[in-house]
Amino acid sequence: MGEIGDILTAIFLVVGGCFGLVGSFGLIKLRDPMSRLHAPTKATTLGVGGVLIASLIHSFVLEGYVSVHELLITLFLFLTAPVTALFLAKAHIHRHSEEEVLPSPGKDTCWAVLDERTSRQIIDEAEYGQDE
Amino acid sequence: MSLFRRFFPHPLLTVLLTLVWLMLVNRFSWNSVIFGFLLGVFIPFVIRPYWPNNPRISSPLKVARYIGVVIYDIFVANVTVAYQILFMRVDALQPAWISVPLRLRTPEAITTLAATITLTPGTVSCDLSSEGHNLLVHCLHAPDPDAVIQEIIDRYESRLMEIFE
Numbered sequence: 392m393g394e395i396g397d398i399l400t401a402i403f404l405v406v407g408g409c410f411g412l413v414g415s416f417g418l419i420k421l422r423d424p425m426s427r428l429h430a431p432t433k434a435t436t437l438g439v440g441g442v443l444i445a446s447l448i449h450s451f452v453l454e455g456y457v458s459v460h461e462l463l464i465t466l467f468l469f470l471t472a473p474v475t476a477l478f479l480a481k482a483h484i485h486r487h488s489e490e491e492v493l494p495s496p497g498k499d500t501c502w503a504v505l506d507e508r509t510s511r512q513i514i515d516e517a518e519y520g521q522d523e
Numbered sequence: 524m525s526l527f528r529r530f531f532p533h534p535l536l537t538v539l540l541t542l543v544w545l546m547l548v549n550r551f552s553w554n555s556v557i558f559g560f561l562l563g564v565f566i567p568f569v570i571r572p573y574w575p576n577n578p579r580i581s582s583p584l585k586v587a588r589y590i591g592v593v594i595y596d597i598f599v600a601n602v603t604v605a606y607q608i609l610f611m612r613v614d615a616l617q618p619a620w621i622s623v624p625l626r627l628r629t630p631e632a633i634t635t636l637a638a639t640i641t642l643t644p645g646t647v648s649c650d651l652s653s654e655g656h657n658l659l660v661h662c663l664h665a666p667d668p669d670a671v672i673q674e675i676i677d678r679y680e681s682r683l684m685e686i687f688e
Contacts, residue, residue: 410601417608426618428647429604429663436642437601459546466543473641473648480649480661493659494622496652506653 396452407441537563578631632687
């Protein structure tokens with residue numbers, strides 16, 4: 392039992408490590424900043440996931456208790472990774488104003504980052520529009 | 524506003540915070556249940572001004588199915604992106620910006636959709652249009668942008684429509 396646990400732990404550690412490495416390699420290989428954003432948000436999710444599963448198996452098989460901290464780390468990771476990516480992307484659009492590259496925002500005026508109005512003004516306009 | 528709503532603006536959040544506290548402690552005891560519950564009452568109470576409306580979630584079964592779909596997609600996404608990084612030449616990759624029209628109106632649903640898009644195959648959600656009718660998404664490799672838009676709508680948005688609206 393202990394040996395199987397060891398082997399499983401090792402496998403998940405190696406798989407996790409590989410994905411982490413691929414994610415970091417992507418940062419070097421890809422050229423523009425927006426493409427680089429894909430490498431750390433994806434490949435690392437499974438990288439960290441592999442290490443967490445390994446830790447879960449290790450504590451269950453070798454130390455004999457169920458640890459739920461790993462599940463919490465996964466939960467927090469899933470909550471925070473998209474927020475980080477969104478902020479990086481917004482900062483990029485804001486700094487390198489490439490409005491002509493972006494697709495049309497449909498029936499709205501523009502993309503939120505490039506909007507010069509304050510949120511108060513937008514709410515006022517929306518309410519004014521409803522009154523009519 | 525009823526008395527219950529006044530003390531528990533987000534009943535689900537209260538339960539969730541209690542559970543998260545128990546998991547942080549990592550060992551069951553009634554002391555931590557009580558302390559977790561106090562946190563679960565206190566935190567929603569403090570953040571209520573910033574989160575006034577309450578999302579209505581129709582069926583827990585659909586939420587569970589959605590989470591299952593997303594976790595499966597995250598696995599696929601990781602393998603796909605790893606393959607693209609390792610074996611595709613940089614010139615062969617075709618990054619694209621796409622604009623996804625939204626039928627969802629509740630802020631919670633749009634947040635969930637944006638987070639899902641970021642976590643799944645080759646797409647990162649970047650921005651919302653100024654009145655919130657479109658979502659700006661960047662694709663790592665999209666030879667056919669319209670197919671990606673259609674996939675996002677069919678796979679995630681329609682499920683979220685059933686859950687939230």
